[in-house]
Amino acid sequence: MRKTLSTLAMLATLAACPALAQTTVTGKPAPDASTSEKSGGQQAVTRPNTDRPDANNPATTGTASRAKLEEGSNSFTEAQTRKRLEDAGYKEVKDLKKNDKGIWQGTAMLDGKPVTVGVDFKGNVAVQ
Structure with a gap:
């Protein structure tokens, strides 16, 4: 029983890891309302x-x-x-x-x- 719980906990942890790795940030935010050209921000925004x-x-x-x-x-x-x-x-x-x-x-x-x-x-x- 203990081995089953450990295995389930490990599987749950591994399943959550890819979701964390999917966030990608390009450029820097433009908090001063600078243009996306100047900030290098995302073009699709x-x-x-x-x-x-x-x-x-x-x-x-x-x-x-x-x-x-x-x-x-x-x-x-x-x-x-x-x-x-x-x-x-x-x-x-x-x-x-x-x-x-x-x-x-x-x-x-x-x-x-x-x-x-x-x-x-x-x-x-x-x-x-």
Whole structure:
């Protein structure tokens, strides 16, 4: 009986070991909201980019042009897309239409200049 209990305990321990070994971390977390490009973080994580202009900091305007929009099934409504663009510092957002790749596109004003903008299914904002 004692041998059976020891064997069962050992089997239970061995069965739990592979589950512990399956966790893999790549890159470092971005607690300061740095971009995944800078942090080397996981590429498959779905989160909006931080490469968009900040309405309170006009010096960040040029960073939006480097953001890459990704194709995918987009569930944002037109109102949500407009709010995201306005929160990113764009004014007079109009003509928003979702294309066949799931990217919302439209026109807006940024620093008094007209620009073509886009928002992907992750919420990434970019000048196109």
